[in-house]
Amino acid sequence: MDKSVSSEKKLFVADPHGFCNGVKRALKIVEDLLEQGAVDIYIYNDIVHNSFVVNGLKERGVKFVTTLDEPAPGSHIVWSAHGVSPELEALARSRALQITDATCPLVSRVHELAKQYLQAGARVIFAGHAGHPETDGVLGCGNIDLVGREEDCEKLPELSDRKKTVMLTQTTWCQEDVEKIIRALQKRFPDIECISNICYATSERQQAVRTLIGQHKVEYLVVIGSAHSSNARRLCEVAQSCGSRGILINDPGEIRQLDLTEVARIGITAGASTPEILLEKAIKILNDMGFENA
Ligand code: SF4
Incomplete structure (x- = not known):
């Protein structure tokens, strides 16, 4: 790596970033069910909006559904962090499903x-x-x-x-x-x-992006998160509204495809449902591309 180039390229990590308490709580609830040896665990919708998290649970036998047609009576049904309607709750009860509520408070x-x-x-x-x-x-x-x-x-x-x-x-x-x-x-x-119900985690992560761009003059913001994650998409939009380029990336490996030759100050953050390990991988890739942690 050319040191004279790398010293001019800086990487700023947003603080806070990544998992919020609602996501941590939802994943702990599923983890507890698995540890208790529960079988026939179904999760209604994605437990949180991140494909790595969802695929990891699928590999451990958890099934994901968007209707209640498949779970047999007695199966566990877990409500995702996003919550469900009272009607769905009533339907699950009428089908004798064991309900576990991981809705964020x-x-x-x-x-x-x-x-x-x-x-x-x-x-x-x-x-x-x-x-x-x-x-x-x-x-x-x-x-x-x-x-x-x-x-x-x-x-x-x-x-x-x-x-x-x-x-x-x-x-x-x-x-x-x-x-x-x-x-x-x-x-x-x-x-x-x-009444604005924007949660503290969403506000803080958006404010951290504004700080990167306003105070640290970040020109390009990489958001690690899945395309269907509302809060991750909003982080990109906040970056764009502050005058920076913002890009949402699901797999850190995609960073290698970006043309960052003209970028001197890059920022990185992760949506509230993105595991920290993905951010760490992304930082390592950016370091390898010549960006030094600021
Ligand atoms: S983003 Fe906010 S509302 Fe959604 S799970 Fe996290 S803390 Fe709860």
């Missing part, structure tokens, strides 16, 4: 809020991504409107019979996007109560 809190406001006669609007398991679980709590973009706010119907209007959010959104939605909703519903 911060997601459960959003469910509770949604139910409380609906019971109090409020209209509830949820700002989240359509099709994401967390969104499906919250929408299943009752008659809730979904908005994913500012334009959706204009299309919401008037509901004059409601006592008040409340907005809740997906836990893994970014603050900038939520603020845009809030402004659009306030135009439609001036008295709306807006």
Whole structure:
């Protein structure tokens, strides 16, 4: 390696990065089931949104399902960290499945809020991504409107019979996007109560990216995480909104394919569901490519 080149190329690691407490908790719950010798373990959706984690559990005999058709009565069904709707919970009970709930308590809190406001006669609007398991679980709590973009706010119907209007959010959104939605909703519903449910782990990881770019002048941010991980994708978007290039990579080996010849200051982070070992591999590859840890 040419030392004169490597000394000019710096690598900044975001702090914090990687597993949040909700992900650690969900994986520990599955680990405990395996250690207890439980058989016929099914997980509804990905336990967390990371393909390495999911494939590792598959190799140990855990099955992943997106319906409850396959598990026989008496099987274990584990709810992922993203939570499920009350309807699915009832269906699992009616099929005599043994339920283990690995829903992150911060997601459960959003469910509770949604139910409380609906019971109090409020209209509830949820700002989240359509099709994401967390969104499906919250929408299943009752008659809730979904908005994913500012334009959706204009299309919401008037509901004059409601006592008040409340907005809740997906836990893994970014603050900038939520603020845009809030402004659009306030135009439609001036008295709306807006509650951001972005969790501490999401906020802290996004803030760490802003710090890398703002204070350390990082030009290019590598995010290690799976393409279907909402929080990992948001980290890329935060980087781009701060003026840096951001790229989401699932397998650290893909870094070798990147053209980084013009990059002097690179940053790296990992989504809340990305194992630390993948970040360590990525750092090693970047070191080999001439980037010294700052
Ligand atoms: S990202 Fe936040 S809400 Fe999701 S599992 Fe982690 S702590 Fe819980």
